[in-house]
Amino acid sequence: xxxxxxxxxxxxxxxxxxxxxxxxxxxxxxxxxxxxxxxxxxxxxxxxxxxxxxxxxxxxxxxxxxxxxxxxxxxxxxxxxxxxxxxxxxxxxxxxxxxxxxxxxxxxxxxxxxx
Amino acid sequence: xxxxxxxxxxxxxxxxxxxxxxxxxxxxxxxxxxxxxxxxxxxxxxxxxxxxxxxxxxxxxxxxxxxxxxxxxxxxxxxxxxxxxxxxxxxxxxxxxxxxxxxxxxxxxxxxx
Numbered sequence: 001x002x003x004x005x006x007x008x009x010x011x012x013x014x015x016x017x018x019x020x021x022x023x024x025x026x027x028x029x030x031x032x033x034x035x036x037x038x039x040x041x042x043x044x045x046x047x048x049x050x051x052x053x054x055x056x057x058x059x060x061x062x063x064x065x066x067x068x069x070x071x072x073x074x075x076x077x078x079x080x081x082x083x084x085x086x087x088x089x090x091x092x093x094x095x096x097x098x099x100x101x102x103x104x105x106x107x108x109x110x111x112x113x114x115x
Numbered sequence: 116x117x118x119x120x121x122x123x124x125x126x127x128x129x130x131x132x133x134x135x136x137x138x139x140x141x142x143x144x145x146x147x148x149x150x151x152x153x154x155x156x157x158x159x160x161x162x163x164x165x166x167x168x169x170x171x172x173x174x175x176x177x178x179x180x181x182x183x184x185x186x187x188x189x190x191x192x193x194x195x196x197x198x199x200x201x202x203x204x205x206x207x208x209x210x211x212x213x214x215x216x217x218x219x220x221x222x223x224x225x226x227x228x
Contacts, residue, residue, distance in 0.1 A: 039220075041117070
């Protein structure tokens with residue numbers, strides 16, 4: 001299996017622009033997670049989906065962030081408008097089921113820089 | 116409010132010696148704990164986990180210890196190898212939270228030859 005696929009791997013944009021990050025989970029997995037990594041706060045869960053339905057979005061920083069999962073093989077995380085403080089590495093992860101003993105498999109991440 | 120804390124941003128250990136990475140948590144509802152390992156330019160990968168009904172779990176060179184009264188867990192790597200150089204994240208969850216994991220800030224481990 002190809003693992004979790006994220007695109008783009010790197011994104012540089014200017015403040016105020018819209019940014020869209022994409023994720024393809026491992027085939028057959030029905031849970032998908034979006035995380036953000038910063039030096040100060042480490043890895044933070046932003047939102048997670050079960051069977052394409054958002055279960056918990058309490059980690060989404062503010063209304064500028066939105067996430068969708070239109071089908072089992074694709075998810076997007078959108079930031080509009082972007083700000084310099086959004087600069088971070090964004091990870092997508094998937095797992096086989098909603099059970100917490102299931103391993104979460106992470107993608108390679110998208111490194112976002114907002115100037 | 117950091118519920119899971121890794122107070123050492125970095126740790127340097129000689130090859131062959133024991134590496135001990137520490138993690139503290141504040142939420143007494145946490146009852147399942149994990150360690151993930153991350154290499155540069157890659158996503159984190161699962162390493163080892165422990166349930167609160169245990170105080171120790173071992174997998175090869177890796178052992179996780181849990182002290183519930185102190186709200187503290189540690190990861191021991193014996194013997195340490197150069198390939199263990201990575202960032203290590205501890206994470207915790209509560210049973211009602213299903214797969215919602217709360218991660219610490221990470222500790223960068225460097226194994227010196």
